[in-house]
Amino acid sequence: MSPPKPGRRDFLKSSMASSVALLVGCHSETLYGPEVGSDDGTDGVGGLDADVSPDLSAPDLPTQDPGDSRETSDDIVSDAEIQADGDANSLDGEVDAEPACDDPFLGGEMLAVLPFYDEDTSSFHVKVNAGWDGRLYTDLRTLEADGLIIPTERFYLRTFEPDLKDVTLDWSLTLDGLVETPVTLTMADLTPLIAPRGVHLLECSGNGRSRGFGLMSACAWDGVLLSDVLAMVTPQTAGVQVRVEGYDGHSVPSTHSTPGASWVFTLQQLAEAGAFIATGMNGAPLVGDHGAPARLFIPNWYGCCAIKWLDRITFVDATEPPTAQMQEFATRTHQVQPLPLAAIDFQPATMDQAAMPVRIEQWALGGETLYRIIGVMWGGYEPTTALEIQVGSGAWESVTVCPAQTTNDTWTLWTHAWNPVEMGLVGIRLRVTDASVPTTRLDSEYYLREVVI
Ligand SMILES: Nc1nc2c(c(=O)[nH]1)N[C@H]1C(S)=C(S)[C@@H](COP(=O)(O)O)O[C@H]1N2
Numbered sequence: 001m002s003p004p005k006p007g008r009r010d011f012l013k014s015s016m017a018s019s020v021a022l023l024v025g026c027h028s029e030t031l032y033g034p035e036v037g038s039d040d041g042t043d044g045v046g047g048l049d050a051d052v053s054p055d056l057s058a059p060d061l062p063t064q065d066p067g068d069s070r071e072t073s074d075d076i077v078s079d080a081e082i083q084a085d086g087d088a089n090s091l092d093g094e095v096d097a098e099p100a101c102d103d104p105f106l107g108g109e110m111l112a113v114l115p116f117y118d119e120d121t122s123s124f125h126v127k128v129n130a131g132w133d134g135r136l137y138t139d140l141r142t143l144e145a146d147g148l149i150i151p152t153e154r155f156y157l158r159t160f161e162p163d164l165k166d167v168t169l170d171w172s173l174t175l176d177g178l179v180e181t182p183v184t185l186t187m188a189d190l191t192p193l194i195a196p197r198g199v200h201l202l203e204c205s206g207n208g209r210s211r212g213f214g215l216m217s218a219c220a221w222d223g224v225l226l227s228d229v230l231a232m233v234t235p236q237t238a239g240v241q242v243r244v245e246g247y248d249g250h251s252v253p254s255t256h257s258t259p260g261a262s263w264v265f266t267l268q269q270l271a272e273a274g275a276f277i278a279t280g281m282n283g284a285p286l287v288g289d290h291g292a293p294a295r296l297f298i299p300n301w302y303g304c305c306a307i308k309w310l311d312r313i314t315f316v317d318a319t320e321p322p323t324a325q326m327q328e329f330a331t332r333t334h335q336v337q338p339l340p341l342a343a344i345d346f347q348p349a350t351m352d353q354a355a356m357p358v359r360i361e362q363w364a365l366g367g368e369t370l371y372r373i374i375g376v377m378w379g380g381y382e383p384t385t386a387l388e389i390q391v392g393s394g395a396w397e398s399v400t401v402c403p404a405q406t407t408n409d410t411w412t413l414w415t416h417a418w419n420p421v422e423m424g425l426v427g428i429r430l431r432v433t434d435a436s437v438p439t440t441r442l443d444s445e446y447y448l449r450e451v452v453i
């Protein structure tokens with residue numbers, strides 16, 4: 001059978017049976033067009049997915065995949081557990097203000113986790129490629145209310161530890177440029193200043209659907225406030241900016257990306273964001289692939305700014321040009337074209353409020369088949385309650401996020417009960433209806449995911 005290539009709208013209207021036939025016969029491009037933004041952390045040519053070619057030879061069949069299903073509903077966090085969590089966090093004698101979260105699936109049985117359409121789930125949590133192009137994709141399907149901190153070995157990777165890095169040499173960090181006296185710091189200088197810096201999410205600006213948006217993770221970080229380190233030198237003039245660099249000595253060049261990682265920030269941007277030099281993840285010292293012994297971390301800025309194997313911070317003036325990485329990642333950090341000539345005129349590479357589904361569960365409940373869409377919201381600058389969801393051609397519905405989003409530092413889980421009115425391939429869209437909440441990337445449908453019912 002060679003079905004005609006349908007337009008997207010027709011496709012969504014088609015029956016389940018013909019959808020499956022079409023899915024088997026169609027290349028994804030027919031349905032999606034080229035993906036804007038690949039999952040490799042580079043812009044590629046014209047923002048197209050120029051270099052990542054997910055293995056399409058063995059696509060997930062768009063059927064309910066028993067291999068993905070959970071045996072029982074034990075993994076599902078019940079009201080009681082959420083309550084218990086809240087109780088554990090509250091001080092003795094204090095009234096727990098956390099409202100009970102309604103669970104429409106109570107007493108039901110989870111049957112399966114449905115695969116997202118046309119996403120490669122084959123290599124989550126394993127290191128793929130090498131060196132500069134090395135990646136590890138986090139499996140976001142595993143996210144649970146009590147599992148929102150990703151263990152270090154599952155935290156996503158973009159670029160492995162450089163093979164030319166001499167790990168026998170003691171690390172040092174040089175502060176130079178437009179300063180009275182340059183200084184070189186060792187770990188002994190930083191150690192007394194190391195403290196827990198909280199749970200923060202990191203997302204690669206090139207995070208992409210083809211690999212399940214797996215270039216995003218959150219964990220608890222330790223480190224030293226960057227402002228404390230910058231205060232160790234005296235800027236020659238009213239210091240405005242710094243250029244931050246890391247070590248990037250790879251013997252094998254990247255197939256597509258400009259070597260090096262370097263970014264220019266104003267002192268104000270770093271101070272306002274609470275930037276720190278991370279030295280630890282999840283209670284242990286940083287491991288090599290995550291930038292040991294020290295990396296930059298700027299809460300709520302894209303991963304491309306989180307310079308690993310940090311070794312130099314240079315004070316520069318307002319005429320400093322953008323670095324190669326700032327230009328390479330310009331589309332992904334939502335810069336306006338033509339690009340400014342000075343780094344200071346670049347938009348900050350911050351993450352607007354975003355949201356997407358991470359797991360679609362099929363449940364049996366009271367003789368009916370229902371679906372539970374579990375998702376995350378992250379990024380943004382103020383917590384919001386204005387999240388809405390649309391499944392397929394259904395109406396936009398408010399998402400009751402419970403417990404509510406209270407921080408923009410890390411992701412917040414939400415769930416949405418869904419009773420399908422149409423069969424076939426359906427897209428899942430999210431939006432924020434509060435016009436004061438910037439949602440540039442969300443609104444571009446960057447985080448659209450699809451599922452076949
Ligand atoms: N020195 C250096 N730092 C780097 C990079 C790099 O290639 N070299 N990649 C950046 C990018 S694009 C991302 S998304 C994050 C990834 O951090 P992680 O691998 O610890 O998750 O590191 C950033 N820091």
Ligand SMILES: [Mo]
Pocket residue numbers: 040041158203204205206303304
């Ligand atoms: Mo990235």
